[in-house]
Amino acid sequence: MARTDFSRIACSIARSAAIVGDGWALLVVRDITLGLHRFDEIQRDLGVATNVLSDRLQRLTACGLLEKHRYEQHPDRYEYLLTEKGRDLVPALLALMAWGDRWEAGPDGPPLLMHHHDCDHTTEATVTCRRCGHELTADTVDYRPGPGGRTAPGTALIAGLL
Amino acid sequence: MARTDFSRIACSIARSAAIVGDGWALLVVRDITLGLHRFDEIQRDLGVATNVLSDRLQRLTACGLLEKHRYEQHPDRYEYLLTEKGRDLVPALLALMAWGDRWEAGPDGPPLLMHHHDCDHTTEATVTCRRCGHELTADTVDYRPGPGGRTAPGTALIAGLL
Numbered sequence: 001m002a003r004t005d006f007s008r009i010a011c012s013i014a015r016s017a018a019i020v021g022d023g024w025a026l027l028v029v030r031d032i033t034l035g036l037h038r039f040d041e042i043q044r045d046l047g048v049a050t051n052v053l054s055d056r057l058q059r060l061t062a063c064g065l066l067e068k069h070r071y072e073q074h075p076d077r078y079e080y081l082l083t084e085k086g087r088d089l090v091p092a093l094l095a096l097m098a099w100g101d102r103w104e105a106g107p108d109g110p111p112l113l114m115h116h117h118d119c120d121h122t123t124e125a126t127v128t129c130r131r132c133g134h135e136l137t138a139d140t141v142d143y144r145p146g147p148g149g150r151t152a153p154g155t156a157l158i159a160g161l162l
Numbered sequence: 163m164a165r166t167d168f169s170r171i172a173c174s175i176a177r178s179a180a181i182v183g184d185g186w187a188l189l190v191v192r193d194i195t196l197g198l199h200r201f202d203e204i205q206r207d208l209g210v211a212t213n214v215l216s217d218r219l220q221r222l223t224a225c226g227l228l229e230k231h232r233y234e235q236h237p238d239r240y241e242y243l244l245t246e247k248g249r250d251l252v253p254a255l256l257a258l259m260a261w262g263d264r265w266e267a268g269p270d271g272p273p274l275l276m277h278h279h280d281c282d283h284t285t286e287a288t289v290t291c292r293r294c295g296h297e298l299t300a301d302t303v304d305y306r307p308g309p310g311g312r313t314a315p316g317t318a319l320i321a322g323l324l
Contacts (some may be wrong), residue, residue, distance in 0.1 A: 012262025090291030100174025127253030132281035
């Protein structure tokens, strides 16, 4: 599959998109988070073509989100586990899930509920400021060039227009 | 472009992926958030092919994230604005940006810094529990079938295995 190389764009959203800006990749990470670890389990759950699943598992492993772990020998059998980098993506997926619950769930309501161990409640993710703890919204933030910004395609804005 | 219809999967991550699980769509929303509203501006910033940009703008408009607004007549000129639904996606993008900053920025550091008006600090997004305010992590949540769950491809897990 021809893929655009978003990683060349000096933007952390673009770099994230290069890795997970693809529906199947997101759903593979979701399935592994939910407890499915083996190729066959994920394939059956998603109903995804084996070559597509194979490609996404390989790519997510190469990008450091998954590790392939042999759990049985003769014959060798493997499972996929989230790395620290992969596990660290889960909160962003939960933020995406909360958005989907608000805007796409329809009259039936959310397909999946999240239970939080810390407070022992059914809850939803919210995106907050690490400094003050207030909820972040599109209107309460603005953006400034960071140390890793540079003039390149996809960053004209970051480098020059702000 | 042939696209998988993720929206048939009864999962809010899948439904979100159906809309924004695509690098260009994410970057278009990013550009509009950052203040670029016109086709030419976004095209120039991203260096994206015009047919691809056209497709993404149309799809994001059809999905209710953008609205096309005529800002000049004779000749008609249009700009794209985020709707309430589109603006509500921004926090999830900020969570994705924070992940990209942590894992993909490299030695140069983040390309873009976020400034929060409420506390007047450079900050980053964190994903927290709406009930107790603690940070959510992959290990502190589990999932249960919700009212909108059903047995269908992509939801075997939600419907049966939990």
